[in-house]
Amino acid sequence: MVVVLVGAIIVIAAQILDQKLHYTSTDVVPGPIVPGTQYPDEAFTGIDVPQPIDFSHKIHAGDNEINCMFCHTYARRSKVSGIPPLSKCMGCHTVIATEKPEIQKLTAMWEKGESPQWNKVHDLPDFVHFTHQRHLKRFLFDNQELDVSDAKRVCSMCHGDIAEMTVAKKSRPLTMGFCIRCHEANEGPSDCTKCHK
């Protein structure tokens, strides 16, 4: 009798401990931004990364509502999202806003045949395998409730509100915990070798 009782107590205690050990995050919020998903809403203040040209995401993605994937074309096809070539900038900026000093810097580079040496803002460690392609398919292209023109909502899950930034700044921690919390909430793969290479 005593043995059964002790056993039962151990089993119940183990169960409670087990639940405590499992991370039940309070900062995983159901996303009004991306319907049908949950994601960790952690903020992070990154350092200011100086760029050769003060490119403003606010003007492009925010005010003029250009789709993120118009410039970052490789996001839906490969691991990296890609930086647009200078020719893509010049496609518009031979006629638009040519009087601004930053655009004149750009034109000077274009005429010299140089490309601007952008500095990386969101840099993952070398031992991490991350593919933009799979994430966009899961959250954007397979998401019935979201139109492709709203791509920036999906991007903002990891990149923060880029459309409100001038020069981009890291605004999510992009740590392993951040990734795992999102993977748990959205039933992503939890195998180590999926991300660690």
Next chain:
Amino acid sequence: MSSLFGNILKGWTDYTKGIEEGGHHEYEHMWGMVIDLDKCTGCNACSVACYAENNIATVGEEKYVARQSMQWLRVERYFDEPDIDPGAIDDENAMQERGASFLPMMCQQCNAATCEPVCPVAATYHTPDGLNAQIYNRCIGSRYCANNCPYRLRVFNFYSYTDENGAWPEPMKQQLNPDISVREKGVMEKCTFCIQRINAAKDKAKMENRQVTEGEVKTACQQTCPTQAIMFGDLLNPESKVTQAWVRQQIKLGKYKQDRENPTLRGYRIFEELNTDPSVLYLERVREE
């Protein structure tokens, strides 16, 4: 509460299934290999391909002799007739009449791996693909796993090979494979069955909403083998060539002793009797008597 009893019940069913039908695992895939030693010429191309694919550092002669080489795939030599004619032993050109037999040894991806339970930080574990994976940035270099591996197929980074005088001096850094990390010193590493290729194939299959098909994943050693002695595939797929070879050779998973009806079959698994349950099947070399 329900999840706990659910876990117990699931654990119990897994346990009983494992006893009833040996080698029962709930895997998504189970990557396995078949190596035909009759076709192997001992050219070492597989080993070279492995170096190139997996960013393995070359260590140089001195460290090689000190057993600090980092081959993930080594080709062992065995001589059937160990003794040369005693009269001709000083003759430089004296050699065994029949030459050596070769045995390419890569990680056997044991299903009951001896390296896994001894890792103090759980850097090595079994993936749902039936692979014995090593997470390099988690590894603290205790080397328990290498000491517990009966095949001696885990290698340790004794030195840092990433600096200027290392294995890749400046222009050669361009040849490194970006799909796999470059390991630093103090990290244990091992053959992964080219997990970067497996992951790439799985990603591609998922993008196209289908399963990984037979022959889609090729390991570097298999791709390079000039005589096609190496076969690689999914053991859970009954159509795959690898499964068919296993069935043909009457080798079953989850056994430490095979009860085969036909004793002349060539298939065998190395150190099967240690109950490590390896996923690599070797086909014995047959020679004329």
